[in-house]
Amino acid sequence: MQAYGIKISNLSKTFGRGDTAVHALKEVNMQVEPGEVVGLIGPSGSGKSTLLKCLGAIIEPSAGQMYLGDQLIYDNGWKISDLRALRRDKIGFVFQAPYLIPFLNTLDNVALLPMLAGKSNKEARQRALELLTVLQVEHRAHALPSRLSGGEQQRIAIARGLINRPPVILADEPTAALDSVRALTVIRTLNDIARDYNTAVIVVTHDDKIIPTFKRLYHIRDGITYEEQGQGREIL
Amino acid sequence: MISLAGRDILHAWGKFVFTGVGLGLLIGVTLTMAGVYRGMVDDAQVLLDNSAADLWVVQKDTLGPYAEPSNLPDDTWRAVANIPGVANASNVTYLTMQVSSASGETRALVTGIANSGPGSSGWPLRLLAGRQVSKNHYEAVADIASGFKLGDSIQIRRNRYLIVGLTKRMVSSSGDPMIFIPLLDAQQAQFLKSNDAIAQNRRRISQNPIFNNPRNPEVLDAVLDLQESNTQVNAVLVQLKAQAEPKQVAEDMRRWLRLQVYDREQMEQILVGKLIATSARQILMFLVILAVVSAAIVAFIIYTLTMGKIREIAVLKLIGTHNKSIISMIIQQALALGIIGFMVGKIAATVWAPFFPKYVLLVTQDTITGLIAVLGMCVLASFVAIYAALRVDPADAVGG
Ligand SMILES: Nc1ncnc2c1ncn2[C@@H]1O[C@H](COP(=O)(O)OP(=O)(O)O)[C@@H](O)[C@H]1O
Numbered sequence: 001m002q003a004y005g006i007k008i009s010n011l012s013k014t015f016g017r018g019d020t021a022v023h024a025l026k027e028v029n030m031q032v033e034p035g036e037v038v039g040l041i042g043p044s045g046s047g048k049s050t051l052l053k054c055l056g057a058i059i060e061p062s063a064g065q066m067y068l069g070d071q072l073i074y075d076n077g078w079k080i081s082d083l084r085a086l087r088r089d090k091i092g093f094v095f096q097a098p099y100l101i102p103f104l105n106t107l108d109n110v111a112l113l114p115m116l117a118g119k120s121n122k123e124a125r126q127r128a129l130e131l132l133t134v135l136q137v138e139h140r141a142h143a144l145p146s147r148l149s150g151g152e153q154q155r156i157a158i159a160r161g162l163i164n165r166p167p168v169i170l171a172d173e174p175t176a177a178l179d180s181v182r183a184l185t186v187i188r189t190l191n192d193i194a195r196d197y198n199t200a201v202i203v204v205t206h207d208d209k210i211i212p213t214f215k216r217l218y219h220i221r222d223g224i225t226y227e228e229q230g231q232g233r234e235i236l
Numbered sequence: 237m238i239s240l241a242g243r244d245i246l247h248a249w250g251k252f253v254f255t256g257v258g259l260g261l262l263i264g265v266t267l268t269m270a271g272v273y274r275g276m277v278d279d280a281q282v283l284l285d286n287s288a289a290d291l292w293v294v295q296k297d298t299l300g301p302y303a304e305p306s307n308l309p310d311d312t313w314r315a316v317a318n319i320p321g322v323a324n325a326s327n328v329t330y331l332t333m334q335v336s337s338a339s340g341e342t343r344a345l346v347t348g349i350a351n352s353g354p355g356s357s358g359w360p361l362r363l364l365a366g367r368q369v370s371k372n373h374y375e376a377v378a379d380i381a382s383g384f385k386l387g388d389s390i391q392i393r394r395n396r397y398l399i400v401g402l403t404k405r406m407v408s409s410s411g412d413p414m415i416f417i418p419l420l421d422a423q424q425a426q427f428l429k430s431n432d433a434i435a436q437n438r439r440r441i442s443q444n445p446i447f448n449n450p451r452n453p454e455v456l457d458a459v460l461d462l463q464e465s466n467t468q469v470n471a472v473l474v475q476l477k478a479q480a481e482p483k484q485v486a487e488d489m490r491r492w493l494r495l496q497v498y499d500r501e502q503m504e505q506i507l508v509g510k511l512i513a514t515s516a517r518q519i520l521m522f523l524v525i526l527a528v529v530s531a532a533i534v535a536f537i538i539y540t541l542t543m544g545k546i547r548e549i550a551v552l553k554l555i556g557t558h559n560k561s562i563i564s565m566i567i568q569q570a571l572a573l574g575i576i577g578f579m580v581g582k583i584a585a586t587v588w589a590p591f592f593p594k595y596v597l598l599v600t601q602d603t604i605t606g607l608i609a610v611l612g613m614c615v616l617a618s619f620v621a622i623y624a625a626l627r628v629d630p631a632d633a634v635g636g
């Protein structure tokens with residue numbers, strides 16, 4: 001069994017060196033349990049995106065330790081070798097904009113990764129359809145992204161992030177472009193997923209509509225994280 | 237597996253088809269240029285085929301009769317015919333000139349054929365309609381490409397000729413239709429001086445007391461006769477006996493008759509290697525430029541298409557798609573564009589080739605070479621787009 005979804009200790013990241021060096025992350029400590037959804041909030045420029053990129057194996061930290069699932073992925077300059085596979089198998093990404101592939105219908109957007117990885121189209125689509133059903137957008141399975149509403153697109157993007165059943169989901173301002181009703185739907189969806197699939201979810205946000213829903217929050221200021229108790233308000 | 241390229245093309249087929257058609261027309265022009273060259277070579281070859289000769293006897297030190305002027309006395313053929321191995325030898329004249337009829341005029345290769353009868357060298361091989369020339373004067377057989385019809389009366393220099401027969405694909409090495417007339421008429425057409433020139437010549441000669449001697453009046457007549465007769469031809473076409481060795485017979489002729497003799501292979505070398513060599517290089521230049529322009533267009537289109545979805549590509553990379561999936565998407569699209577373009581080009585070239593005034597010969601070999609070149613070019617052209625796609629940072633998908 002996994003002991004934790006995400007664990008980060010003493011993580012730092014410095015861009016550049018010498019006089020022009022930017023210490024984007026100075027001292028980050030974070031732990032997210034499987035099945036838990038935590039918020040990551042902080043003013044602009046505080047280091048939220050940088051942290052998410054480190055966690056997502058997109059940029060390399062300067063020092064510290066990171067575990068994803070049950071796997072040590074970074075340890076003071078050492079990192080696992082196949083970052084692409086790590087991103088594909090362990091991490092589900094959800095972005096501010098859905099960035100769906102415009103020429104694939106909803107179902108194939110979700111099924112794309114396993115199909116490209118060599119799974120049979122049938123198997124991949126079946127799994128995609130299950131996810132669309134969970135996210136309550138299965139009736140849009142054969143529509144092109146351009147025909148969907150913003151909220152529907154974002155849920156499709158979440159489904160795509162989930163297709164490989166990753167132990168971790170990283171969401172960067174997933175509700176920024178949505179009105180409050182749709183924003184809350186997306187957050188509820190993430191909560192359902194976390195519970196049903198035992199997934200650790202980090203939601204970067206500065207969206208006041210959804211901040212009260214987190215039970216636990218990390219506040220980041222000048223590259224240093226502070227853990228906070230959230231309101232954990234029920235989503236209706 | 238899923239074909240990203242295929243789905244993208246289906247989704248944006250309008251854009252693809254339009255650019256494909258544009259590219260296709262360019263490829264069509266390229267194929268046509270190659271066809272023009274092939275047509276020129278073929279024109280040269282049919283000219284040689286149609287003359288039904290094994291050897292061409294021409295004036296010494298010339299590349300005649302097609303590539304350079306060549307004149308021979310019109311009794312040379314007797315000496316040629318006596319060389320061992322020769323089955324028959326026929327006089328022939330060639331003159332490219334404007335020929336007019338009531339309905340219009342055309343540039344034609346007027347060919348004078350000896351009265352040795354159909355089937356001998358120089359004569360039209362097959363008739364499309366009508367009959368061969370059967371009188372010694374004022375009858376003509378014309379190639380259909382001249383636009384003349386049976387029964388037309390055409391004007392060549394001072395005389396009118398009746399078209400009695402039509403041929404097909406009998407052309408000069410520059411693609412002009414051939415018109416066959418009796419040798420005597422043709423000699424006159426080629427060598428006859430203007431009336432003024434004749435009158436002047438007569439006056440000058442008759443003022444010369446050596447020629448105009450009252451005690452011997454026949455001298456003047458003989459001299460004038462000599463001056464005004466047309467006793468030249470351009471070449472002697474030779475057919476060999478079945479067992480004769482062309483190189484050997486040609487060698488004998490060169491040694492004994494002091495004339496230039498070419499066999500079929502040498503004649504082809506002169507026509508293709510010398511006469512149309514400059515045109516061929518000209519066409520090659522066009523081919524190179526067209527290929528570069530086509531490649532630039534494919535590169536530009538594929539680059540634009542790729543940059544149009546660079547965000548999505550960043551996302552694909554971020555969520556763990558292999559580079560090879562992205563590369564193959566781009567290359568497949570470039571190839572698809574190339575194939576659409578090639579098909580359009582091939583069809584366009586086939587449709588418009590017959591409308592060209594000169595023969596355009598589309599050879600399968602060129603089609604295959606063209607297809608391979610187009611596909612290779614598309615792969616090369618997609619490198620720019622691939623470079624851009626590989627360089628995009630997955631972090632761009634996350635934003636700041
Ligand atoms: N690639 C980079 N190179 C240099 N500085 C960077 C880079 N990315 C981010 N930074 C800097 O790091 C700090 C944190 O940025 P970021 O993580 O984007 O903050 P947030 O997402 O919280 O707004 C900022 O001062 C930003 O200018």
Ligand SMILES: [Mg+2]
Nearest residue numbers: 048049635636
């Ligand atoms: Mg940010």
